Amino acid sequence: MxxxxxxxxxxxxxxxxxxxxxxxxxxxxxxxxxxxxxxxxxxxxxxxxxxxxxxxxxxxxYHHFRTKPPGRHVLQVCRAESCQAMGCTALETHVKSALGIDYHETTSDGTITLEPVYCLGNCACSPAIMLDDQVYGRVSPQQVEHLLASAREVS
Amino acid sequence: MNTVYIPRDSSALSLGANQVAAAIAKKAAARHLPIQIARNGSRGMFWLEPLVEVATPHGRMAYGPVTPEQVSSLFDAGFLDGGDHALCLGLTDELPWMKHQERLTFARVGITDPVSLQDYIAHDGYKGLRNAIAMAPQDIVQQVTDSGLRGRGGAAFPTGIKWKTVLEATAEQKYIVCNADEGDSGTFSDRMIMEGDPFVLIEGMTIAGIAVGATQGYIYVRSEYPHSIAALNLAIKSAYEAGYLGRGILGSQLDFYLEVRRAAGAYVCGEETALLESLEGKRGLVRFKPPLPAISGLFGKPTVINNVISLATVPIILDKGSAYYRDYGMGRSRGTLPIQLAGNIKHGGLVEKAFGITLRELLYDYGGGSATGRPIKAVQVGGPLGAYLPESQFDTPLDYEEFSKLWAVLGHGGIVAFDDTVDMAHMARYAFEFCAIESCGKCTPCRIGSTRGVEVMDKIIAGTEHAQSVALVRDLSDTMLNGSLCALGGMTPYPVLSALNHFPEDFGLLKKEQAA
Known part of the structure; x- marks a missing residue:
């Protein structure tokens, strides 16, 4: 302190x-x-x-600022139009249920905080997500699960 | 020694460019092949990223999309000397996507090492600034005015007129502010410039400073763009060290200081007055206009605030002259527009063309149709506040005035395609939802109207009080359109009403019923 x-x-x-x-x-x-x-x-x-x-x-x-400590990793899922055109709504549902949390929440083990984001500027490679500082394009639900699993291992 | 080009652009990185670069470096070392890896910007062919290029006597040969697993076979095929391989696409400049573009603002993107000042200068960089230093401020402003350049952020206001107002204002301090808060879905041209050719933006801002008598510049960049911020900071540092920024630019009596400021995820800060508030360290609340920022902008001083693309286009105008730029385009839309193809599109990426190309040419000749192979039902042009256009309007040429006639906007040149599985009533609901999330809250039509809009759309989608709810959406849209303080509330009705007018069947209406 x-x-x-x-x-x-x-x-x-x-x-x-x-x-x-x-x-x-x-x-x-x-x-x-x-x-x-x-x-x-x-x-x-x-x-x-x-x-x-x-x-x-x-x-x-400002959406970027937070007043509570986040989980060890922050996963942002893009919800904007371009990603919607490529199925991000299904991706969101999948991620939320896989993590058992909604947006602006952190998993009970403190590893992942889930946030929505409105455009990562990766619109030619939708759907896009950002895990910590790294953007991923054309992601499938399976790929996101895989990324989260590796993030949990190293954390 | 062979040079291998692997982009450092965020989108290329999002598809594994760093892993490909590491695999190539490792394999070259293992085979004792001396190579130099250059991390360039992207050529803007994102379906081919990571796109690896090698320099050959005939030009750059392209291979893509490359995965780390395929690197070994590329070496086997002798790709360092342009050898044939299943991933070989031929000479980059000869690819149809590249060949017919008119890359003026994007002339260097994908070609040079973005953070090398030496490379920038070797590719015609800083010629515009050298010309500007020798000119009277009025003449610089006149060149920009004569070029016909209009604000590429979306408002399409003549850049030269804005500069003239600031030039004529008297103040002990003036500012140049670059709006790099590129929050529109479907747009990434600002990001590609900042990551792929940051010096062109720095040069454009320096010229703007000299033209209007401003000595301090700020680039306000989204926090979602960490790679853009890093590239800009590296480039700014080199520019200071080499005397292109700071006191006495290139030995002249002119000073210009430049700094990057990070935004914090508020879409409304892309509105120029909200951006200025944010730069001042306040909540991003929209200001009343007048006074215009050109008279009373940042910290109450005369301020030029322009979009990234507008400023990055200034160097070529000062280098080649206003007539060179003005000769491209149609009607009152002069020059070129960097167009971004996004969403459900087979070949997404960046196309810089003179104004006048049609949506259909872009969607099918460049874009190759939808990614899913289904018919394209609608496109949203100009970001989340832009109208949805149906197939019957795809022959519209890209031109500010032609789009206005259709009650649509070109905005920042982003085009998001949707296939026939899209439900336009849901997209209309989302437009209100986005407005509610991002509203700064200062004016009632936007703050309250957006939330009421979501509620009414829910009723339409559920089919309750249907006719009444449709009438209510129209009435609410009218209030937002005419009563909002800025474009966020004022343009949310564009996607909503265009969806309702062009796709009434998605709102539970028959086409006939709608027409009545």
Whole structure:
């Protein structure tokens, strides 16, 4: 906990003088900790001369930011039109039932967090998913299961 | 030493390009063959990715789609010298897909090493900037105006006019902002430029800075595009080191500083004023206009905000002149459009052509029909806020005005194909659902209308209070269309009403009933 606060403070120090510092700072915190702990709102607000409400407003406005730690891996399934044209609706149903969770939830063993995403820019290779930082194109339900199984092994 | 080209483009990576590159490197080492692996951008033929090319005396020979398991047999066939193999496609430039394109903005994508400044310069890079440095700002703006370039983000506003407004504004600080929040489904041309030729965007922004007197630029890139961000940062670093960015560009008195900023997954931030709010560190709420960003934009200062493709097209205009660019195209749509073929399409990818090509040519001559082999029932052009077009409209030429006549939009040039299994009532419901998820919440028609739209569509799909619900969707669409603050709420009726008008049978109506 103490270590976490020190890390947040160091991110604040390296970002506070940027123009429009809040977004880059929140990204730095989430990249480091995996999420943006609500306890840091106060520190961030004070450093950037904002109200806590403003910081909370920004964190909760953007889909990318999260206030709870995710599972060890994050699986994003694209729900946009191009992927729908190639069967992502069936893929979503399959993934949800295989993991036993809905969107914005984490499996009970803490390994996988499932999120929807609206376009990965991989539309010529639909349906697409993103597992952590890696995009996969033209995926079948079996391939996704295989990827999840390997992710669970290494985690 | 043979050079082997394997793309570093996200889509190629999504199909295993890194694994193929590793297999080729390993096999070459095992066979003691000295090779150089170049990680280029993609040629935009995504059904052939990972596409491996080798340099031969006749040009680059293409092989694809390559899997790591096939690498060994490629070496056996002598692919390093262009040897024949089942995966051999012939010379890349001679492939029908490539041969008839008019690649102006995408001239270097797939050819050069995207993060090599040296390679960029060797392929005509920075010629436009050198010309611009020697020109008066008014003349640069005039060149852009004369080229006929219109905003490629979708709004199609003349780029030169926007620049002129910023040039004429007086302020101690002005900004150039690149909108790289490419959130439309079916679009990936911005991503391909950022990953495949980042210097062309940097050069375009630098020219914009010189033209209007702005010294600071920001590129606002989606968080979903990590490879674009990485490529841009590498290219920006090289440009600073070589004096193409920073203080006194190329020994002149002109300064330009450039920085990448990461978005955070809000579709509405592709709307220019919401984007500016986000850059300032706020929630991405749409601003009232006026004032226009050109007068009061980022941090309240005059700001040029343009899409990636608009800015990446500026260097060739400054290099070859406005007439060269303007000579392509039709009507008031001048130049070329990088078109993206996506969804249920056999040959998906990037086609850069002059305006005027028809949807049918794109879908069948380039796209090869649907991926599933079934008839194409509808295409959505211009992203999630674009209209659905039925087969009867496939002969429409790609031209901003021709699309307006059909109550449709070209947008950012993305075309998503659907086969005959699609249920258009579900697509209409999804359009409302997407709007509800992504609405910034500032105006009521969008914030509330989108959710009411989902509810009414549910009734139509379930068949309850049917006639009344259809009338309600039309009424609601009218309110959103005319009462929303920005295009998100204001254009959600495009996919909804076009689906309803062209495919009434999917909404439980007879064609006749609809026409009445």
């Amino acid at each position: 103490h270590d976490q606060q020190a890390r947040i403070k160091s991110h604040i120090e390296s970002h506070r003088h940027m123009a429009g510092a809040l977004m880059p700072l929140l990204h730095a915190i989430q990249d480091d900790l995996g999420y943006i702990p609500e306890e840091c709102y106060n520190l961030v607000a004070k450093a950037l001369n904002l109200s806590i409400a403003e910081v909370h407003g920004v964190v909760t406005f």
